[in-house]
Amino acid sequence: MYALRSRVEQLLSLADIRLGGDRPWDLQVEDERLYARLLAKGSLGLGESYMDGWWRALSLDGLLYRLLAADLDQKVRGLGVVVDAVRARLTNLQSRRRSFEVGERHYDLGNDLYRAMLGQRMVYSCAYWRGRDGAPLHDLDAAQEAKLDLVCRKLGLQPGMRVLDIGCGWGEALKFAAERYGVSGVGVTVSREQAAFARELCAGLPIEIRLQDYRELDERFDRAFSLGMFEHVGVKNYRRYFEVAQRCLGDEDLFLLHTIGNNRSVTHTDPWIGKYIFPNSMLPSAAQIAQACEGWFVLEDWHNFGADYDKTLQAWRANVERAWPQLDARYDERFRRMWRFYLSASMATFRSRHSQLWQLVLSPKGVRGGYVAPR
Structure with missing residues (x-):
């Protein structure tokens, strides 16, 4: 046990983290079996042992940020990373047959949870913390509205346009576009809970919500966007x-892709995230996106505001922490610890700049005379 503890202490020292220290980001051990679990399972062991109450930290995001900034996730990887890499190579983890799994396991958890966490607007993607005049915003709801408005302005929405939302979530983006910019639209999602909520939210507006895989789309729109689905x-x-996106647009139309991005090209996600939060997910790299859209689109604009995601996640965590006492008992203590770890780990990835948030504007044939991107 001493040798295992010593090895963990040595690794943590590279991130300026101490076992039993008095700083907010220091790790407090509650179960001595932790050391073997961390060394054997890497990030999966770290997350699962937190869920099991084997360790704690006053500042969970502070600890996880330091682990990532020191690249300890690369130094202690565990067998799960190897297994996931082999599965991703041999299997299409995001095939049409598997596409509804993430809806069932994550997005269908309960609209009460997401309503409590996401704020006035049920928008489950990075907010934009600057107003039209460039001044900083300090309120989540205002920042989400600023993001939706930014998307509409980048697409140049005009009354009468027909708009496609690939991965429409709870319908907030299409509702905003219809009410503020006078468009009609279609939204597709793989979540039954999201689809039901979105249909009710958009009732009375010229919006159709479908429970549908994106690969089934084959009809014409004037504009298309996708926020946090890629x-x-x-x-x-x-x-x-x-x-699919290109065949739904005419030569003069635009597509906006809003996605989290990875600094490195990978084929699978972190083992803990894949097991507990987003099954069959993965973050694209810039190289993977560029190669994939080559021949289908002209890249008009690439906007990175990844630092805004840390602030968005902090707001989500504050909201959900306040709401726990009022939420259903099915969200038990282990679930709460899982969710807390998920949000804090996500903060850490953006704070360390391991992950980015990209908005790309793409055109099938190129905008005549060039494209000027709003910010």
Whole structure:
């Protein structure tokens, strides 16, 4: 046991983290079996042992940020990473048959949870913390509205246009576009709970919500966007995804892709995230996106505001922490610890700049005279 503890202490020292230290980001051990679990399972062991109450930290996001900033996730990887890499190579984890799994396991958890966490607007993607005049915003609801408005302005929405939302979530983006910019639209999602909520939210507006895989789309729209869905597409399907988006647009139209991005090209996600939060997910790299859309689109604009996601996640965590006492008992203590770890780990990835948030504007044939991107 001493040798295992010593090895863990040595690794944590590389991230300026101490066992039993008095700083907010120091790790407090509650079960001595932790050391063997961390060394054997890497990030999966770290997350699962937190869920089991084997350790704690006053500042969970502070600890996880330091682990990532020191690249300890690469130094202690565990067998799960190897297994996931082999599965991703041999299998299309995001095939049409598997596409509804993430809806069932994540997005269908309960609209009460997401309503409590996401704020006034049920928008489950990075907010934009700057107003039209560039001034900083300090309120989540205002920042989400600013993001939706930014998307509409980048697409140049005009009254009468027909708009496609690939992965429409709870329908907030289409509702905003219909009410503020006078468009009609279609939204597709793989979540039954999201589809039911979105239909009710958009009742009375010229919006159709479908429970449908994106690969089934084959009809004409004037504009298309996708906010926080591309993370579920998978590298084996990227070319098909852009082919589908392009065939739904005319030569003069625009497509906006809003996605989390990875600094490195990978084929699968972190083992803990894949097991407990987003099954069959993965984050694209810039190289993977560029290669996949080559021949289908002209890349007009690439906007990175990944630092805004840390602030968005902090707001989500504050909301859900306040709401726990009022939420259903099915969200038990282990679930709460899982969710807390998920949000804190996500903060850490953006704070360390391991992950980015990209908005790309793409055109099938190129905008005549060039494209000027709003910010």
